[in-house]
Amino acid sequence: NAGVTQTPKFQVLKTGQSMTLQCAQDMNHEYMSWYRQDPGMGLRLIHYSVGAGITDQGEVPNGYNVSRSTTEDFPLRLLSAAPSQTSVYFCASSYGPTGLEQFFGPGTRLTVL
């Protein structure tokens, strides 16, 4: 199993550009989520999904869209990048709504100029 994979690992965008961060898992996990990690802030939940076709907002959803058309994939879209979205983004997945352990991807380091 590859676990949770994220692409790209690094990305530089200009203000106003859009892009999609990819996340995939091969563990048949129902629950997937996106976090951003900023210095001194810990990880903050952006969006999450409890299954294909079901998504919901987390703590900091503004400026981001998600969709979950398959169990495996959970892409995160930045609609119009802003410097405030410079961060490290982590995707995570777990077994079902009450799955204990979250498995994290390696992260994507995004810089918005």
Add this chain to the structure above:
Amino acid sequence: AQKITQTQPGMFVQEKEAVTLDCTYDTSDPSYGLFWYKQPSSGEMIFLIYQGSYDQQNATEGRYSLNFQKARKSANLVISASQLGDSAMYFCAMREISTGNQFYFGTGTSLTVIP
């Protein structure tokens, strides 16, 4: 209000000594889970230990144990016999079951193990 509070931005411990990393949480949900993750300098998030709100015993995983004091709403991580490889950021997290299973993370504690 902060859901998870970690009041120790940085900690130092001598190799082979034990260290306690503090974590307090805030929830009115009777059903929740508490987690600790390790993030080494390479950046990946590594799951360490889990404690459920209804668990009677403190969780243990090898050299890691979670000191769960429900009435005080604290979930401190104890690392015994520290090793140089334990130097990393440590995050406490909580999952509230009844509010959509959202995870909340603390701001982390940077642990440095001194030879």
